[in-house]
Each structure stands twice: as structure tokens, then as C-alpha cells.
Amino acid sequence: MSTGTLFDKVWDLHTVGILPSGQTQLFIGLHLIHEVTSPQAFSMLRERGLSVLFPDRTVATVDHIIPTDNLARPFADSMAEEMLQELEKNTSANNIRFYPVGSGRQGIVHVIAPEQGFTQPGMTIACGDSHTSTHGAFGAIAFGIGTSQVRDVLASQTLALSKLKVRKIEVNGKLNPGVFAKDVILHIIRKLGVKGGVGYAYEFAGTTFEQMSMEERMTVCNMSIEGGARCGYVNPDQVTYDYLNGRDFAPKGEAWDQAIEWWNSLRSDADAVFDDVVVFDAADIAPTVTWGITPGQGIGISDPVPTPDTMPEDERAIALEAYQYMDLKPGEPLQGTKVDVCFIGSCTNGRISDLREAAKVAQGRQVAAGVKAFVVPGSERVKVQAEKEGLDRIFVEAGFEWREPGCSMCLAMNPDKLEGRQLSASSSNRNFKGRQGSASGRTLLMSPAMVVAAAVTGKVTDVRELM
Template identity: 80%
Template structure:
């Protein structure tokens, strides 16, 4: 029985049936694939002599392993080249649309689907990548899935899933200058914890999200998974529809009005029932930086690394591990922490508005001596648009490297890696041990504008002082 939330409405409308063990067999409207989690899935299909059931509902791109400097084929990395060839062959054999390097539409899977209008309200979306929750910004319910589930969707266009509870996270008010969508989601995860969302879908609501553009909303939903939620979404509204109208795969002409009516019908009802409701005041959210080894270990840029007695008892063991790994002392101010590498990009913050905000900070300044700073557009379209606006010149004149589209140093399955104990100011989404390519490398998560500020100063710096 629907509780009147968007999650329940979309879930119910995509339910094929209930399996014997009680799971829902859920129809998946859009399946996104890339080179990392799909080769094994296609191999499993071949082993079972199965075909892709609905090739037109699957779209592929290459993002994780692509080099962002020299993209000449074959790639220098032989494993990356093998993965690339496997994806090319699998898409060709199964008649799947593939956005390859140089076609003008290649990029990070969670950037290209929204910018082309593939992602739409009321959809179910799956991808073999944990940050598929990004697409919930459009009022879709979108799940990251494992390789065996990629196989299942290719073969049946369905997933077996247990239904989630729904937590409403309401943020109201206007963000202060220097505070961005990235700070909002880091603040939420810091407060609720990295396991706080386990078993939940997060519905982000309130005036703060209503004021955000679609790219800011994508940043928030992207990191729902980092708070333990299986998906996160925002109800579609006029901001959503204006973003989608005219895009490649958006409905046209008379179909547009029908689509908007359908999208509106999926919005959560005013009297919808939630399993939990949490509220935040936007005015209290500061520019936020992670200090530890999970996205939940974050603090305001003007705050100090928490001492054990400031933390809940259950968080102290992990904090001790984080102090040692990060070489940060309890009570130490985070501002002034020296950095070596500054990375702007990823499926969290590699869109055009992210690059614009970072460019505002970089313009007229220069990267500090000894700092490696680089900018990686989230897609070929983003790169082209940024260059048309002259953002690439602003960055290069300020001493940043300007790269080709890809996931880059977010998880470093390519040539963009930290070395040794280097510490990175990163606009990506995870600060786990070894996440950015070095088993001992360290990551500080922050907004793109904060990364730009860190690059200019050579240390964690309050971006508000540069605005």
C-alpha cells in the first residue's frame, strides 16, 4: 500500500511481482553500464546462453579507466585497454548504445545520462556503480548494483530487491556565501552518520533544495550512498522540467505535456507518511571539510579535529584509526593543513556549475608553489561548454592542469593517482584509505570552490575569505 511518497509511487508502478522469498521483482527503466562492472556480467550471460532482453534500455560509456591526459589507443595501461575492448565488443554484439571517447557524448556515467535527458522523473534506474543515487535528483529512484545484478538487469530488465523505508531530510533556509551543495550533504552525513541511512531511501525536501539548481541537487543525491542510504531523491518541480526540456532524450511536443503531468503525479503527497523525519537549518551549515577516513568524519573549516571525548563512544575507535592514518592530532585546527594535490572533478562535482564556481576563486590568482592542481570535466560536453566560456583559460593561467573527461583521481583506476603519503584536497566523494590510488595517500573532501582555495594557498583555507 502506497504511503504517498514518490519512492512508494515509483516502486509500486514498477513492481512486476513478489518473489517467493518476499523480495519485489522491480522493473528497471534505464540501465547504465561502464567498463568496470559489465565485462563479468556479459560473460555470465554468454555462459548461460542468454541475450540482453531490452538493449534499447541500456546505455554504455567509458569513464573509470580512461586516462585524462593521453587518450591515444591502445592505452598505455594494458588492463585498461582490455576493459575498453571488452566494452566495445559487448556493446557491438548486443546492439547497445555506447558513448566512446571522442564521440562528443562520452563522460562519467552519472554526468552524461542527466545532460542528455536520459534521466527523467518517475523512473527506476540501475548502474553497476555506487553513486547511481545521483539520478534521484530528478525524482527517479536509482540504485547502485553489483556485477551479478548487472547480469540480471541485462537478462531480465528487473531486479530482486527488498523495499526500503523512507526518511525525509528537510533543510530550510538560504545557504550563506561560500557554502555549497557539497557542504550540505557532508553536513548531513556528519550528523546522521555513514550508517544512518542503512535500510532507507532519503527524500531531500525543504526550501534549501527547492532553491538549488539541478546540478547542485545531483551533488546532494550523489552522496546519499555515503550516508548509508540505498538511494536519495528530490521531488521533481519546475526546476527539473526546465532543465530537461529540449534535451536529446526528453519528450517532445505533445508528449512533453503528457510527461510533465505524469512526473507531477509521482511527487510525494502533502500528507505522505514517512518512517522518519529529520530537519536542518541551512544557515547553520559551514564550509565543510573531512578530516578522517569516512565521509562522516567532517567538520566546519573553522573548527578543530574533534577530540575523543567530543565524540560518541561508538565513534572513538574509528577516530583513533583516523588520527593515526591522517597524521592529524585531536584538537588541531583543520584550516592550515598542508596539501600536495588538488583535484576538481568526479561524478559529485565535475559539472559545469562546479567548474564555474571553482574558476571564480582561481581567476586572477595562481596555484601555490609545489602544488599539483588539476581540473577534470565530467563529460566531453562539459569540457566543450567550459572551453566556450573560457574557464579552461582561467584555470591554466592560474596554474591548474586542464584535462579530458573521466573519473580521474576520484578512485584512481587510471593514471591519476596520489603518490606515497601525499594529501589531497578533493571534490570527489570518498576519503577511504587508499581511495585515490596510493595505499597510504590521504584525502580531504570539500567543495570545488574550497579545493580551488586550497590550491591557491597550499593548505586548507576558508573560501569565504576569497569571495
């Protein structure tokens, strides 16, 4: 029975049945695929003699393996070329919409679906990628899934899932200058922990989220998975509708008016019952940087690296591991730590608003000697828009490299990799050991503006000092 939350309403509307296991068989309205998790899934379909049930509900692009400096085919990396050829073959054979490089619509899957209006309120969305939670910004229920589940959605357009509890995370107030959506979600994960959301969907509510743009909301929902939540969402409102209106695949004319009426009905009711409620004050959030090897190991930029005695006992072992791996000493400031590489991009922070904020800090400044800094737009459309606004020139004049769209150094399944023990200031979403392509490379997560501050000073810097 619905408790009046958007999550429950959308879940109930998409329930096909309850399976003998007790799980729900959930209909998936939109299935997004890319070149990494789909080849094996298509292969499994062929082995069983199955076809794609609803090809018109699947959208494909290439993002993870794409080089961002040289797009000449065949790619220098033979495995990347093979994966792309496999995606081209599978989408063609199954009549699936595919956006290749040069189509004007290619990019990171979680950037292109919202910008083209595929992502809409009230949908269930799945993709073989952890950060599918991004799409929850629209009031959708969006899940990252594994390869065998990609197969299931292709074959049946459904998933077997256990229903989640819902935690309301309320943040109220106006963010201070120099504090962005990335800082908000890093703060939430820092406070609730990387396992705090296990078994939950997160509903982000309160005046802070109401004031955010759609792209800022996407940043927050994108990283709900890093806090252990299966998905995160924001109730749809006028901000959502203004963003969607006129986009390629958004409803038009009379259908648009009907859509808004339906979308409004999906919002969590005023008397909705939540399994848990947590409240934060926006004024307490500072520019936040990770110091360790999980997204939960973060601190305000002015804080020292925490000491073990300030932590819960169950977090001390991984803290000791993090000090050693990151070459950091407890109790010492993170600010002033020398950086080697600065990366702006990813499905967390590769949108046009991210590049605008970064360019404001970069304008009239120079990347410090010895620092490699580069900017990777999240999609071909973002790249075109940024170049139209002259953002590319600001970055290039400041000493940044301006690249082609793709996932780039977030996961480093492409030529963009850290080398050896390099320390990266990154606007991406994960700081796990070896995440950015080097088994011993180190990552500090921060907002795009903070990445620029690090790039131009050569060290971890409070962006507020440059504003």
C-alpha cells in the same frame, strides 16, 4: 500499499511481483553500464546462453579507466585497454548504445545520462556503480548494483530488491556565501552518520533544496550512498522540467506536456507518511571538510579536529584510526594543513556549474608552489561548454592542468593517482584509506571552490576569506 511518497509510488508502478523471498521483483527502466562492472556480467550471460532482453534500455560509456592526459590508443595501461575493448565488443554484439571517447557524448556515466535527458522523473535506474543515487535528483529511484545484478538486469530488465523505508531530510533557508551543495550533504552525513541511512531511501525536501539547481541536487543525491542510504531523491518540480526541456532524449511536443502532468502526479503527497523526518537549518551549515577516513568524519572549516570525548563511544575506535592515518591531532585546527594535490572533478562535482564556481575563485590567482592542481570535466559536453566560456583559460593561467573527461583521481583506476603520503584536497566523494590510488595517500573532501582555495594558498583554507 502506497504511503503517498514518491518512492512508494515509483516502486509500486515498477513492481513485477513479490518473490518467495519476500523481495520485490522490480522493473528497471534505464540501465547504465561502463567498462568496470560489465565485462563479467556479459561473460555470465554468454555462459548461460542468454541475450540482453531490452538493449534499447541500456546506455554505455567509458569513464573509470580512461586516461585524462593522453587518449592515444592502445592505452599505455594494457588492462585498461583490454577493458575498453571488451566494452566495445559487448555493446556491439548486443546492439547497445555506446558513447566512446570522441563521440562528443562520452563522460562519467552519472554526468552524461542527465545531460542528455536519459534520466527522467518516475524512472527506476540501475548501474554497476555506487553513485547511481545521483539520478534521484530528478525524482527517479536509482540504485548502485553489483556485477551479478548487472547480469540480472541485462538478462531480465528486473532486480530482486527489498523495499526500503523512507526518511525525509528537510533543509530550510538560504545557504550562506561560500556554502555549496557539497557542504550540505557533508553536513547531513556528519550529523546522521555513515550508517544512519541503512535501510532507507532519503527524500531531500525543504526550501534549501527547492532553491538548488539540478546540478546542485545531483551533488546531494550522489552522496546519499555515503550516508548509508540505498538511494536519495528530490521531488520533480519546475527546476527539473526547465533542465530537461529540449534535451536529446526528453519527450517532445505533446508528449512533453503529458510527461509533466504524469511527473507532477508522482510527487510525494502533502499528507505523505514517512518512516522518519529530520530537519536542518541552512544557516547552521558552514564550508565543510572531512578530516578522517569516512565521509562522516567532517567538520566546519573553523572547527578543530574533534576529540574522542566529544564522540559517541561506537565512533571512537575509527576516530583513533583516522588520527593516526591522517597525521592529525585531536583538538587542533584542520585549517592551515599543507596540501600536495588538488583535484576538481568526479560524478559529484565535475559538472559545468562546479567548474564555474571553481573558476570564480581561481581567476587572477596562482596555484601555490609545490602543489599539483588539475581540473577534469565530467563529460565531453561539459569540457566543450567550459572551453566556450573560457573557464579552461582561467584554470590554466592560474596553474591548473586542464584534462580530458573521466573519473580521474576519484577512484584512481587510471594514471591519476596520489603518490606515497600525499595529502589531497578533493571534490570527489570518498576519503577511504588508499581511495585515490596510493595505499598510504590521504584525502580531504570539500567543495570545488574550497579545493581552489587550498590550491592557491597551498593549505586547507576557508574559501570565504578569498571571496
